[in-house]
Amino acid sequence: MPYRISRLGTVEIRSLDLDRDLDYYVNVLGLQLTAREGRTAYLKGWDERHAYSVMLTGADQAGMARMAFRTVDPEDLDYYENRLRKFSVKYDVIPEDYRRGRALRFTAPSGHVVELYNEMDYTGNLLPTVNPAPWPEGLKGIAPPRLDHTLVTAPDPPKAIQFFQEVLEFRVSEMLVNPEGVPVAAWLWQRPAPHDIAIVPGRAGGFHHAAFTVDSAEALFRAADILTMHKARIDYGPGRHGITRGTTIYFFDPSGNRLETFGGYTAYQMDPDCRAVKWTTDQIGPAVFYYSQELNETFLSVYT
């Protein structure tokens, strides 16, 4: 099965105070502000090549307004439109959005608004395309290179996992199974990395976190230093996940949305025929927080 989704392209995160939170996203998290139009600011990591990956939108509540996956080729959008029809998934065609072309918008069984798109303005990363340096100087804050994945909550995880598998053709890299063998959480991928999206039990439409890559252990600890210097609320870390093997810091933005710096450098690569790894719910401690070997009070109960 060829992969047709190149990445989690954008997430739209709600902010209780856009000016305050934008300052945090630019100066503490260290994303690049690419535009601000009305109640939405458009941001991206320094190594992202398209116009934006994060929309920060002023609202009266926190959480994620929508997520969008970018297809590999324009034809893949038509391919998925056919699949949405085949599985009788109601969808809207969004002719265009800010610096983005046609999208298909639908609500997943998890309660999340999901979009698929292909065209977005290719504005380049912060490096030249001829003889580039490995990284740009003058970055602020944590300055993650890119958006990596999201984790969301669903009231009926098996149903949501099945939707992403069957309709959108994501594959499961790892799953958490209960004693009856039912997957209660899953990590799903299309690009050759452990996950583009993961699903855990919780409220419909719940936003657990969006993760940004950091590319070394040094960068991970530097991120923790920066968060603490700015008195950010750190939920967990620096640490490591058993699932995906990724290193992690969980922290919250000023509106209470959980974010993560994810050490993709420690996570593994997928082969096309990779089979799912299973974790049993009695081992959820090391599965999620490998070093403390137990869940903290907030991991499964606190989200927006």
Added chain:
Amino acid sequence: MVADCNYTVRFSPLGDTVACRDGETVLAAIMRSGAKVMFGCRGGGCGTCKMRLISGRVDDGRCSAAVLPEAEKREGAFLSCQARPLSDLTVELTEANRYRKPSIPWLGVADPP
């Protein structure tokens, strides 16, 4: 630092009190006292630190309408990570708040006698 202690927050039914300094949130005052309560995002977004006023007034701060709707506010609900006292308060603690007394008393800043 008695001069900085503007308001007293009393917990019901325990009777424990903490002193809330000028500009300090109820949650920050509790944490500074050495006591512990359950809280989540500390940004007004998740609602985990919700408590209920029995008496007194607070400035609610910036809270998600999804977790602190107007109807609940009218019944005294507030988010302790955002709320700043505008008077002495009596606050109801429930099991969800998971209040724990200071475990290392000499670490806390003592309330004024």
